[in-house]
Amino acid sequence: MIKAIIFDLDNTLVDFMLLKRAAVDAAVNAMIDAGLNLSSEKIKEKINSIYDSEGIEYQQVFDKMFKEILGKVDYKIMSAGIVAYRKAREAALKPYPGVLPALIELIKMGLKLAVVSDAPSKEAWLRLSYINFQHFFDVVITYDETRERKPSPVPFNMALKELNLKADECLMIGDWAERDMVGAKAVGMKTVFARYGDTFNTENPDSDYDINSISELINIVKKENNVNE
Amino acid sequence: MIKAIIFDLDNTLVDFMLLKRAAVDAAVNAMIDAGLNLSSEKIKEKINSIYDSEGIEYQQVFDKMFKEILGKVDYKIMSAGIVAYRKAREAALKPYPGVLPALIELIKMGLKLAVVSDAPSKEAWLRLSYINFQHFFDVVITYDETRERKPSPVPFNMALKELNLKADECLMIGDWAERDMVGAKAVGMKTVFARYGDTFNTENPDSDYDINSISELINIVKKENNVNE
Numbered sequence: 001m002i003k004a005i006i007f008d009l010d011n012t013l014v015d016f017m018l019l020k021r022a023a024v025d026a027a028v029n030a031m032i033d034a035g036l037n038l039s040s041e042k043i044k045e046k047i048n049s050i051y052d053s054e055g056i057e058y059q060q061v062f063d064k065m066f067k068e069i070l071g072k073v074d075y076k077i078m079s080a081g082i083v084a085y086r087k088a089r090e091a092a093l094k095p096y097p098g099v100l101p102a103l104i105e106l107i108k109m110g111l112k113l114a115v116v117s118d119a120p121s122k123e124a125w126l127r128l129s130y131i132n133f134q135h136f137f138d139v140v141i142t143y144d145e146t147r148e149r150k151p152s153p154v155p156f157n158m159a160l161k162e163l164n165l166k167a168d169e170c171l172m173i174g175d176w177a178e179r180d181m182v183g184a185k186a187v188g189m190k191t192v193f194a195r196y197g198d199t200f201n202t203e204n205p206d207s208d209y210d211i212n213s214i215s216e217l218i219n220i221v222k223k224e225n226n227v228n229e
Numbered sequence: 230m231i232k233a234i235i236f237d238l239d240n241t242l243v244d245f246m247l248l249k250r251a252a253v254d255a256a257v258n259a260m261i262d263a264g265l266n267l268s269s270e271k272i273k274e275k276i277n278s279i280y281d282s283e284g285i286e287y288q289q290v291f292d293k294m295f296k297e298i299l300g301k302v303d304y305k306i307m308s309a310g311i312v313a314y315r316k317a318r319e320a321a322l323k324p325y326p327g328v329l330p331a332l333i334e335l336i337k338m339g340l341k342l343a344v345v346s347d348a349p350s351k352e353a354w355l356r357l358s359y360i361n362f363q364h365f366f367d368v369v370i371t372y373d374e375t376r377e378r379k380p381s382p383v384p385f386n387m388a389l390k391e392l393n394l395k396a397d398e399c400l401m402i403g404d405w406a407e408r409d410m411v412g413a414k415a416v417g418m419k420t421v422f423a424r425y426g427d428t429f430n431t432e433n434p435d436s437d438y439d440i441n442s443i444s445e446l447i448n449i450v451k452k453e454n455n456v457n458e
Contacts, residue, residue, distance in 0.1 A: 034363065034364075073350075073351075075350040075351055075353075075354040075371075075373075076354055076358075076363055076369070078351070078354070079351065079354035079355045079357065079358040079363065080358050080363060082355060082358070083355065083358045083359050086315075121302075121304040122302075122304055122307070122308070124304075125304040125305055125307070125308035126308045126311060126312065128308065129305075129308035129309050129311070129312040130312050134263065134305055134308065134309060135263075140305070142304075144304075
């Protein structure tokens with residue numbers, strides 16, 4: 001019997017890649033507008049290479065970009081970029097269509113909800129809080145709690161312990177086959193692949209289910225629990 | 230002949246104390262709402278004492294508050310506070326009434342405009358950029374450029390050098406008598422006290438002028454330059 005759904009956060013609950021792209025695009029345009037004399041492509045290439053080396057959550061990306069390009073920070077241009085980045089990020093930070101009603105329906109069905117994310121605590125919680133999702137989840141496990149990333153069993157087992165449930169009572173949904181599906185399956189959870197959030201063109205996620213909309217979760221739980229409508 | 234106006238930033242161009250108060254109030258309410266079990270007064274007292282010891286621009290104020298109160302950061306509660314803080318700050322970050330038309334009028338009169346602020350570069354420029362003021366000023370001197378605070382002559386002299394003007398060709402406007410008026414007067418500038426931004430109940434700012442609205446600057450310049458309307 002499924003008693004809890006464990007969600008990955010980025011690209012499963014929120015469209016993180018869209019958010020990053022929208023924010024970076026806005027920042028690049030604003031910095032060119034403020035006088036940065038480089039092509040949009042060159043600036044994005046630099047930003048992406050910094051994200052690749054420092055991680056996608058790196059908070060000093062523009063400072064580092066200026067130091068590498070100009071040898072020092074141009075605060076006038078950078079501040080134009082940061083303001084544009086923040087405004088675009090806030091505008092683009094939304095749950096996928098159907099997520100909010102699905103969460104409410106799952107709660108009504110008596111299920112517990114959890115998040116297991118590899119993002120740092122502060123950034124994960126900020127994203128949850130911006131979309132007013134911070135009160136939906138009984139358990140939120142981020143990178144800071146375990147210092148281990150999926151597919152390590154550690155974050156999954158910590159979620160089970162805090163939920164006070166066994167692995168076969170939980171269903172894990174995520175967009176990253178090698179992390180979310182492999183890791184959840186290894187500890188004995190049922191798995192749902194969030195096809196709508198897939199950024200790798202995953203052919204075979206090796207999951208129990210494969211969905212194009214989060215609303216499909218409701219029927220999956222009903223089927224698993226043999227509920228007749 | 231006055232050829233440039235040098236502005237202090239905080240509490241002269243923007244109502245910084247209002248902004249801080251609005252942002253902190255919103256954050257405290259959000260954190261109590263998210264489960265922080267302390268009185269609003271106690272939380273504000275803690276936040277203010279951290280600002281007093283670390284400086285009003287300190288960016289990790291909530292992290293430090295949680296560590297001092299609970300021994301660790303509660304990310305769920307803190308993120309609610311940060312989101313509320315950011316939204317309230319953006320809403321409250323506005324130039325004083327009359328600032329924008331006054332700047333435009335001064336530019337039309339052929340004057341150069343500058344900022345001399347004790348704030349860190351990044352924060353000063355972010356505030357200017359949020360209100361779309363970043364292109365108005367020919368020269369912006371912040372703490373990072375000189376590592377000296379007003380009333381030191383260093384930031385004033387750097388502004389004069391970059392403006393390529395003499396001290397008696399410049400008029401300094403600011404809300405802090407001991408820093409803005411004393412410092413500008415010492416290098417030989419005319420001074421205007423921004424009474425509307427005064428947070429110290431200053432009795433005698435010892436300035437050449439004392440104004441209740443920034444729009445009064447226009448007539449002061451006309452008078453100084455013997456322009457007949």
